[in-house]
Amino acid sequence: FDTIEECFDELSKYIYAIETGLSSDPAMNWRLSMLDKVAIVSNSDSHSLTRIGREANVFDTELSYYKIIEAIKSKDPKKFLYTVEFFPEEGKYHYDGHRLCRVSFNPQESKKTNFLCPKCKRQLTIGVLARVDQLADRTSGFELIGAVPYKNIIPLDQIIAESLGLGNTGNTGWPKKVVFEYEKLIKHSGNEFQVLLEQSKEELKKATSPQIAEGIIKVREKRVHIEPGYDGEYGKIKIFTADERESASNQAVLL
Ligand SMILES: [Zn+2]
Known part of the structure; x- marks a missing residue:
């Protein structure tokens, strides 16, 4: 329709x-x-x-x-x-894209290939x-x-993992460090929406590291890079470049 x-x-x-x-x-x-x-x-x-x-x-x-x-x-x-x-x-x-061939296109790009995967020539998933x-x-x-x-x-667990440079460990879930930081923040702030949407950076820093607080603020201000999802594959979030993460953790050392 x-x-x-x-x-x-x-x-x-x-x-x-x-x-x-x-x-x-x-x-x-x-x-x-x-x-x-x-x-x-x-x-x-x-x-x-x-x-x-x-x-x-x-x-x-x-x-x-x-x-x-x-x-x-x-x-x-x-x-x-x-x-x-x-x-x-x-x-x-x-x-748009074809997951098996790792092909991901914006709408203009897929128009150019006539909505076909350039590798295997099958229809792209729009x-x-x-x-x-x-x-x-x-x-x-x-x-x-x-x-x-x-x-x-x-979601907060994803921001924490990204801020610490830690990935999801498959079926076993997040690394312990991520769960620890998540629970500490929730205990301090009451709930995830408070952390994500309401509290100031100074308030957040009382409960967590400067780089996680910075990660939360960056998301709030939409200062993130996301590789778009396609054909059943979730998009990939990047809150920090390698340089930014380094400087955020150096700041933590100075404090
Ligand atoms: Zn293909």
Whole structure:
């Protein structure tokens, strides 16, 4: 389906909101003027406990079904404060590509190869960005005035691991050092949203190392590099270059 009407026909008037999914965010959806009439919500999947809250809706309203529905229908930024979003590039289907051949393309590049993998000549799996490009009537970067705003986050355990230069150890999960730093921060701050969205760098430094505090602030200010996900492969986050990590830990030594 290309439009809400095509999908829901005479019931379209009862669709008040759409959900962005991990591989897209509000800014991508603002490019489609046909979506101006619906609210953009962002929900977590709950298939694993640690991933609850990767995306969320933040309301300032009475905790009841009717008040929450009212906030969604009205899209009033005083009641529907903001959404919390994954960086869409981190999602598994942001770019186009073919995973087996390790080919990843932005929509312009895949147009040039006629949507075929240059290595094995099979069809590329088309990502969300290309789909938005196809349906959009506004240019990339368009900002919808009066829309409910959003904040991008990266889960705290990932930020800690990246800041320390430690990777995920496969099935056994994070290295002990990552878990230790995670629990220390949560104990100090109360919950992950406080750490990711609210606390100042000075406050964070009371509970963790300067390089982890710097990592959290960098994500908040969107100063990160993400290699986009494609064809079922999650995007890869880079918060620090090797030089930056070195200088952040030198700073720690000086302190
Ligand atoms: Zn291929």
